[in-house]
Amino acid sequence: MTEAFPTTRLRRLRHHAPLRRLVRGVDLTPDRLILPLFIRDQSEGSRAIASMPGHAQLGYRQLADAARETRRLGISAVILFGIPDHKDATGSAALRDDGVVQNAVRVVKEAVPDMLVVTDVCFCEYTSHGHCGVVEQRRGIKDVDNDQTLPLLGRQAVSHADAGADIVAPSGMMDGMVQAVRSALDGASFAHIPVMSYAAKFASAFYGPFRDAAESTPQFGDRRTYQMDPAGSPGQAVREMEMDLQEGADILMVKPALAYLDILHAARQRFSGVPLAAYNVSGEFSMVKAAARQGWIDERAAVLESLTAMRRAGADLIVTYWAHDVARWLA
Numbered sequence: 001m002t003e004a005f006p007t008t009r010l011r012r013l014r015h016h017a018p019l020r021r022l023v024r025g026v027d028l029t030p031d032r033l034i035l036p037l038f039i040r041d042q043s044e045g046s047r048a049i050a051s052m053p054g055h056a057q058l059g060y061r062q063l064a065d066a067a068r069e070t071r072r073l074g075i076s077a078v079i080l081f082g083i084p085d086h087k088d089a090t091g092s093a094a095l096r097d098d099g100v101v102q103n104a105v106r107v108v109k110e111a112v113p114d115m116l117v118v119t120d121v122c123f124c125e126y127t128s129h130g131h132c133g134v135v136e137q138r139r140g141i142k143d144v145d146n147d148q149t150l151p152l153l154g155r156q157a158v159s160h161a162d163a164g165a166d167i168v169a170p171s172g173m174m175d176g177m178v179q180a181v182r183s184a185l186d187g188a189s190f191a192h193i194p195v196m197s198y199a200a201k202f203a204s205a206f207y208g209p210f211r212d213a214a215e216s217t218p219q220f221g222d223r224r225t226y227q228m229d230p231a232g233s234p235g236q237a238v239r240e241m242e243m244d245l246q247e248g249a250d251i252l253m254v255k256p257a258l259a260y261l262d263i264l265h266a267a268r269q270r271f272s273g274v275p276l277a278a279y280n281v282s283g284e285f286s287m288v289k290a291a292a293r294q295g296w297i298d299e300r301a302a303v304l305e306s307l308t309a310m311r312r313a314g315a316d317l318i319v320t321y322w323a324h325d326v327a328r329w330l331a
């Protein structure tokens, strides 16, 4: 039997701050963070996003400024979301060489050549119905048609890579999306571009503010026929991730983060050598902001604690709207 109290005293290593830091198991540094940015197809301007204080839909000049500020703070990656002027049934504006994300990639790369630019590969911002792909009606039920959407995802990814994207991130939860994107990239001499798959993405209420920000709310129904059921088991999420790995995903993402730390942990256990990302989503951001504004919660402490928990659960990298603040807090 091992000796316990009073010989063993676990408080000994908590006695002062340097000692606590010495025995830490988890760290949080700005180079683990990816900042999401929203861009409008216009040269100038900034439109505040009411539900996400501190964030705005940016014109290209403001985007270049934001990229420079991001780099200055020691953050090396951004993920771009575009709000196009024109929406149609298939989201054709997503495929244009002069589309908003394609332009935005070039703007960021010109402003900060060594910034890692990630693009979200999906159609919900570009379709008039707000769904993540081509919608078909079958037996009176409208739903996203998986296999018609796949080649379009491939084309969108190639178009982003053509513009200079460093990593593409398919987020629509279509079956086969990673393979479709991988083979399209490989066929267009982009075999070196990694795919970060939104592999275990749940149909979550925590995306609400994002849909305001990106103007991508579904016009009918919801996303439950493609995004995962929050009541799905960790094993189901692991299966989604296994399939994406087999299809060639380089980085796996779990989304949202806070309510899904068990999924992140299950992924960490199952895939020890695969980089894992957590998406600290818009609703997670807005609820802390709202409470902080009321003086009900200490924003800095709550955010650092939450992001540390994501790292502890197994995330290597974290997509977060707090990236700038975190970099300042840690400096």
Ligand code: PBG
Binding pocket: 120, 122, 123, 124, 125, 171, 172, 206, 207, 208, 209, 210, 211, 223, 280, 281, 282, 283
């Ligand atoms: C889909 C996409 C969404 C988010 C990222 N990519 C929205 C959705 O699935 O409805 C949500 C991110 C957030 O809430 O911060 N293109």
